[in-house]
Amino acid sequence: MARRYDGNVTTFSPEGRLHQVEYAVEAINKAGTAVGLLATDGVVMAGEKQKVTKLLEPPKSSEKIYKLDDHAAAVVAGLTADANILINEARVAAQRYKYQYGEPIPVEQLVEKVCNHKQLYTQYGGQRPFGVKFLFAGYDAHFGYQLYLSDPSGNYSGWKATCLGQNANSGQSILKSDYEATMDTEACVKLALKVCNKTMESLSAESIDLFCLKRKDDGTMVHTIYPQETVAKMLEEVKAEQEAADAEKEAKAVPMSS
Amino acid sequence: RRAAPRRRATGRPARPVRGAVHSAEMECTLGIIGDGYTLIAADRNAARSIVCFKKDEDKVAVLDSSKLMGSSGSQADTVCFTEYVQKNMALYEITNGLKLSTPAAASFIRNELARALRKGPYQTNLLLGGYDGADGASLYYLDYMASSNKVNYGCHGYCSNFVLSIMDREWTPGMTEAQGLDLLKKCIDEIQVRFLAHMPLFSVKIVDKDGVRVLEQPK
Numbered sequence: 028m029a030r031r032y033d034g035n036v037t038t039f040s041p042e043g044r045l046h047q048v049e050y051a052v053e054a055i056n057k058a059g060t061a062v063g064l065l066a067t068d069g070v071v072m073a074g075e076k077q078k079v080t081k082l083l084e085p086p087k088s089s090e091k092i093y094k095l096d097d098h099a100a101a102v103v104a105g106l107t108a109d110a111n112i113l114i115n116e117a118r119v120a121a122q123r124y125k126y127q128y129g130e131p132i133p134v135e136q137l138v139e140k141v142c143n144h145k146q147l148y149t150q151y152g153g154q155r156p157f158g159v160k161f162l163f164a165g166y167d168a169h170f171g172y173q174l175y176l177s178d179p180s181g182n183y184s185g186w187k188a189t190c191l192g193q194n195a196n197s198g199q200s201i202l203k204s205d206y207e208a209t210m211d212t213e214a215c216v217k218l219a220l221k222v223c224n225k226t227m228e229s230l231s232a233e234s235i236d237l238f239c240l241k242r243k244d245d246g247t248m249v250h251t252i253y254p255q256e257t258v259a260k261m262l263e264e265v266k267a268e269q270e271a272a273d274a275e276k277e278a279k280a281v282p283m284s285s
Numbered sequence: 286r287r288a289a290p291r292r293r294a295t296g297r298p299a300r301p302v303r304g305a306v307h308s309a310e311m312e313c314t315l316g317i318i319g320d321g322y323t324l325i326a327a328d329r330n331a332a333r334s335i336v337c338f339k340k341d342e343d344k345v346a347v348l349d350s351s352k353l354m355g356s357s358g359s360q361a362d363t364v365c366f367t368e369y370v371q372k373n374m375a376l377y378e379i380t381n382g383l384k385l386s387t388p389a390a391a392s393f394i395r396n397e398l399a400r401a402l403r404k405g406p407y408q409t410n411l412l413l414g415g416y417d418g419a420d421g422a423s424l425y426y427l428d429y430m431a432s433s434n435k436v437n438y439g440c441h442g443y444c445s446n447f448v449l450s451i452m453d454r455e456w457t458p459g460m461t462e463a464q465g466l467d468l469l470k471k472c473i474d475e476i477q478v479r480f481l482a483h484m485p486l487f488s489v490k491i492v493d494k495d496g497v498r499v500l501e502q503p504k
Contacts, residue, residue, distance in 0.1 A: 128385065129392030136381055168419075169383055 037153055048149050051156040051179035055105040060192040060226040061091070063102065063162040064206060064215040065174045069241035070164035071215040072102045073223055075192065079233050089252055091236045096121040098131045098248045099165035100240055104192040105179075106158040113157060117141045134165030138175045138183050146181030156180070160191050164240045166248060172240075188218075194226035201225055212239050216253075220265040232259035308333055309410050309429070311482050313444035314344065314355035315472055316412040316424045317456065318437045319465040322493035323414030323422040325355040326469055326502075328476075329486040337483075345490045347497050349374055351416050352390060353490050357441050358409035358429065366407045370394055387415030391425040391433055398431035406430075410441040416492045440472075447479050448472045462491065470503035 033046030059075030074091030124132035177183035190198030327344035356363040
């Protein structure tokens with residue numbers, strides 16, 4: 028049934044769906060995991076990197092985490108090439124705002140500009156939508172730390188903690204049970220690693236980018252991509268805790284009577 | 286968007302750059318920062334050359350509930366540009382659910398003046414006064430050449446030759462509203478004694494944490 032109405036982005040199906048947009052969302056569901064959490068003193072994000080092989084030259088800057096402006100950053104899930112276009116849009120929009128108003132762009136306005144650009148490709152021109160989902164992290168004087176998720180349809184929503192990409196559902200359920208709004212960045216980093224441990228096939232320090240956005244007391248923003256040694260150490264702790272928790276659960280399980 | 290003015294064959298902008306601005310000199314706008322408030326006052330004459338059209342023109346515009354703008358210059362630009370700024374700020378507020386801060390508004394206004402500068406400049410001098418919760422009262426002196434400066438007190442027009450001397454001597458930081466109005470009265474009195482043009486009436490407005498109020502001209 029869907030076949031007849033899914034060839035064109037600009038065609039609704041009789042059920043009122045835009046199949047091309049939905050297929051774009053599906054493309055991302057197969058992509059590497061990304062997770063974001065709002066902490067009391069910052070925003071934490073992590074993204075699964077492309078499989079590392081011996082011959083692959085490591086990228087000079089992160090392929091998952093992008094700085095949009097001093098006060099905002101994004102994690103990408105989906106087609107990197109598509110993401111680059113939108114990242115550029117976001118950066119130009121941020122600077123254009125600063126040129127006009129002399130202040131950093133409020134985070135939601137930046138997200139909305141990117142999303143409005145995405146929406147164009149679901150309505151005009153017959154070109155396919157962008158196959159990218161973003162997690163935007165930012166800080167502004169109006170609403171403090173913020174985390175937004177946007178998808179190919181051009182919709183966006185604000186989150187306290189969310190997960191996207193492969194196995195996002197299991198990641199989301201961990202967040203639901205373990206996340207608390209009172210957590211600081213240290214706790215959130217641990218939880219992010221815990222989520223990645225569950226959703227990724229093989230989590231190691233080389234296979235993720237771990238990021239934190241924080242504001243210092245004097246107002247300067249700090250973007251940190253944790254170095255691999257630090258991540259490796261934190262990962263050891265998280266894995267140890269996870270194994271301990273799993274062992275406890277097994278021990279508590281009622282043995283079958285024979 | 287403003288329509289581009291017709292270009293002359295010589296390539297000069299169609300609108301005159303000089304001449305008309307000098308009408309701004311015969312008007313007077315003043316601004317003063319005090320303890321948690323900004324005062325903006327302006328004369329009430331609408332005049333050109335030797336003729337005064339009316340003596341009850343209000344040249345202090347309310348941009349939004351926390352900003353005032355006194356403007357002087359040729360009326361087309363003072364009225365039109367002020368309204369343009371006002372509506373853009375309203376649009377920003379409705380679109381984004383946030384109010385522009387005074388420094389951001391000054392940046393926006395200066396940007397617009399600068400953009401028009403090499404096409405057909407807005408022939409208007411401005412004093413932007415506002416109050417923002419965290420940063421308190423602020424006053425910006427902008428002129429038709431798209432300059433913008435944050436100041437404690439300011440004055441546009443020939444009257445500034447008299448008024449600034451008084452403000453230089455009498456202004457202190459943290460003046461109460463009564464003291465601010467007192468300083469304003471001293472300035473207006475001097476204008477009425479020494480300035481060539483007859484300026485009996487001034488509109489006076491104040492902005493503080495409670496918003497914008499219209500005040501009576503200090504007697």
